[in-house]
Amino acid sequence: MKIINTDAIDEAQINMLINVRIKAVNQKDIDSVMYNYASDVASFDAVEPLQYSGSDTIRKRLEAWFASFLGFPCYEMSDLKITAANDLAFYFSLNHIVANKTNGGKLDMWWRETVCYRRINGMWLITYVHSSVPFNMHSGKASLYLKPTVIMRVNPYGYSS
């Protein structure tokens, strides 16, 4: 008899999907990024509006985002915590993008991400995404320049750096 921790296997599967997505963002490979979004995914995005839904909208936003970068961005994730149980999983992470922009500016931003997955017909699909930066209570401004105190990097090729 073998006792198998299926939760650990599921968490490893989610980890693999995340690593594929990190690589895909770095390569501006939209089809790979979009691969496992549910078509009716619900999104709380870092920028307005308050909420929206549908993978079509996410794809359009992603296309516009990628088009605003001069060349390829440097995208990484830190502080990744994955939880899985049966056909449900979620992760929390801090994400970081550095990119030169076509308008001459430079993007260097950390944000928080929560992603929830359901396993549907054996395939893990993203059903909810929540991305955000906090705001400063006194200025009312979005806090676009915060950094984690310690960066615990998720390596895009699946091993620890």
Next chain:
Amino acid sequence: MKIINTDAIDEAQINMLINVRIKAVNQKDIDSVMYNYASDVASFDAVEPLQYSGSDTIRKRLEAWFASFLGFPCYEMSDLKITAANDLAFYFSLNHIVANKTNGGKLDMWWRETVCYRRINGMWLITYVHSSVPFNMHSGKASLYLKPTVIMRVNPYGYSS
């Protein structure tokens, strides 16, 4: 033989906990609000910093928030989506607070919330919270005055209004 949809029972349990918490926020009853936070809960809060952890910090922030209200606030939730499977659950919602402030101002704000629970020794505990407002890409300001297009209210006493 009875076939029981335990996921539906779990979702009903989470729904009950949410209703208890809505009532507790309206009554500024901190102990009831804090009742089912895990002591090492991780938080992405609507206001700075980028992240923090621990129910002690959440309690202190909540105390300061409640103390800033003149009298009782009017707190409600909309667009609640609960997903539960075995010992894991999460919900996404839009939350709304209206309150007169001790500094003379008025607070009337919607924000997005994602909460993840684990069932530990039979008790549902909040292990992750992600609260945020989006920001406006052009002004860099937090979007504090957005509203849902349709409000699908969660009633604090457990029935539909």
